[in-house]
Amino acid sequence: DNVVEINNLVKTYENGHIKALNGIDLTIGEGEFVSIIGPSGSGKSTLLNMLGALDLPDSGSINVAGYDLISNKKLNEFRAKKIGFIFQLHNLIPNLSVVENIEIPMFTSKLSNSEMRVKALDLLDIVGLRDKASQKPSKLSGGERQRVAIARALANDPSIILADEPTGSLDSKTSTKILKQLIDLHRSQNVTLIIVTHDMDVAKLADRTIEVLDGKLVNAGENSLLDDKI
Ligand code: ADP
Ligand code: ADP
Numbered sequence: 001d002n003v004v005e006i007n008n009l010v011k012t013y014e015n016g017h018i019k020a021l022n023g024i025d026l027t028i029g030e031g032e033f034v035s036i037i038g039p040s041g042s043g044k045s046t047l048l049n050m051l052g053a054l055d056l057p058d059s060g061s062i063n064v065a066g067y068d069l070i071s072n073k074k075l076n077e078f079r080a081k082k083i084g085f086i087f088q089l090h091n092l093i094p095n096l097s098v099v100e101n102i103e104i105p106m107f108t109s110k111l112s113n114s115e116m117r118v119k120a121l122d123l124l125d126i127v128g129l130r131d132k133a134s135q136k137p138s139k140l141s142g143g144e145r146q147r148v149a150i151a152r153a154l155a156n157d158p159s160i161i162l163a164d165e166p167t168g169s170l171d172s173k174t175s176t177k178i179l180k181q182l183i184d185l186h187r188s189q190n191v192t193l194i195i196v197t198h199d200m201d202v203a204k205l206a207d208r209t210i211e212v213l214d215g216k217l218v219n220a221g222e223n224s225l226l227d228d229k230i
Helices: 044-051 075-082 098-108 113-126 142-154 172-189 223-229
Strands: 002-012 019-029 033-037 059-064 083-087 160-164 192-196 208-213 216-219
Touching (some): 002 192, 019 216, 033 044, 098 113, 160 172, 172 192
Parallel strands (some): 083 160, 160 192
Antiparallel strands (some): 002 019
8 A cells, every 4th residue: 555645746935936846746655665865955855844744735636644635634633643753953852851752742642641651661662762761852962862853753653754864963873773773663663764865875775765856756766776876
């Protein structure tokens, strides 16, 4: 089954004449790991924002996890239940402890406070940071913060993880660890993983790499197609 179905998606920003997305067609299967590459300004973040219903297109159709993101009115529900976001700047809330940050996405669930705490600590186990549960994010290294962001992205059992340069600010050893963790989660829980990256070493780990250029997809092939480009 497809978890993403996009047809002829167009997006123009109000102050710009450039089409940030200029007719995108894309399908992604359930449980797939897809990387999105392309030069700066090509439309990668815009595409990711559309997938997470953070912004609406001008025209075209976009269906994600069974939600029609254009006509559906329950976009808050969609974001809360279906999507885990990981951004480069991991936007953790500084005044909350690590474990409290992970509980945030669970507030829309039916879990009690103690169930939320148990689940948040379990997620910290998965990313190897249980011993940091009561620390504030400012006490953690960049790699540790990004692992907290991964745990938080998993807190609502999303069917899709959207990650925008998740390892962009990390050294290569740390970023390998972070990616390994994401890929393990994708495999063990059949989570669809969509990663925007500038790093070809990261991109080629995916089942499939999509290249965006001037708001269009120029390559949506299997990853073997990339071999002669590296
Ligand atoms: P990336 O590192 O993914 O290339 P960008 O620097 O393109 O990120 O964008 C970072 C943020 O700034 C995004 O939220 C994007 O929507 C916004 N942004 C990018 N270009 C512009 C622009 N020309 N005007 C206003 N906001 C922009
Ligand atoms: P990428 O992620 O590949 O760097 P973006 O999706 O951020 O590209 O940007 C695609 C195009 O849309 C660029 O020309 C960028 O300047 C423009 N853009 C992105 N976000 C905004 C925004 N919030 N307002 C105006 N223009 C934007």
